[in-house]
Amino acid sequence: MTDNRRADRIAIFVDVQNIYYTCRQAYGRQFNYRKLWQQISREGDIVTAFAYAIDRGDEGQRKFQNALRQIGFEVRLKPYIQRSDGSAKGDWDVGITIDLLETAPMVDRVILLSGDGDFDLLLKKVRDKYGVFAEAYGVPALTANSLIDAASFFNAIDEKLLL
Numbered sequence: 001m002t003d004n005r006r007a008d009r010i011a012i013f014v015d016v017q018n019i020y021y022t023c024r025q026a027y028g029r030q031f032n033y034r035k036l037w038q039q040i041s042r043e044g045d046i047v048t049a050f051a052y053a054i055d056r057g058d059e060g061q062r063k064f065q066n067a068l069r070q071i072g073f074e075v076r077l078k079p080y081i082q083r084s085d086g087s088a089k090g091d092w093d094v095g096i097t098i099d100l101l102e103t104a105p106m107v108d109r110v111i112l113l114s115g116d117g118d119f120d121l122l123l124k125k126v127r128d129k130y131g132v133f134a135e136a137y138g139v140p141a142l143t144a145n146s147l148i149d150a151a152s153f154f155n156a157i158d159e160k161l162l163l
Helices: 016-027 033-041 059-071 093-106 117-130 145-150
Strands: 008-015 044-055 074-079 109-113 133-138 153-156
Touching: 008 016, 008 033, 008 093, 016 044, 016 133, 033 044, 033 059, 044 059, 044 093, 059 074, 074 093, 093 109, 093 117, 109 117, 117 133, 117 145, 133 145
Parallel strands: 008 044, 008 109, 044 074, 109 133, 133 153
Antiparallel strands: none
16 A cells, blocks of 8 residues: 655754753763654655754864764854853854744744744744644753743653764
């Protein structure tokens, strides 16, 4: 028997810094992007995938960014900014929001990897306005409840998705 259903068109958005630090804090390990890609590609057609990262210009980061590109991600980079008071700046919240809002009308599912509660309104908006299935992936203990509640489905990052 053949399945004539159209596969879901899926867009992936990764808040790389958030995923790196939450996996490191909770598990002392790194996230397995290749395993994520394999898992999601079995569920539908990945039509676009963005990984948003901060660029400090070091060799290890470049290797990681190239590995993401080889998997299939478009890597978006922002320079790391060290302020004179010692604090640092470098987040992609606005960029992720713009890209996700622009992409949502063209896909069936958006998948956001982040534990940041600032994205709760974004997931609610794309669900309500575009009828898109809005998933979130995050480390359970370090993901905002508001983001979990706003998602159509929450995927817990656990041992299965770690290196």
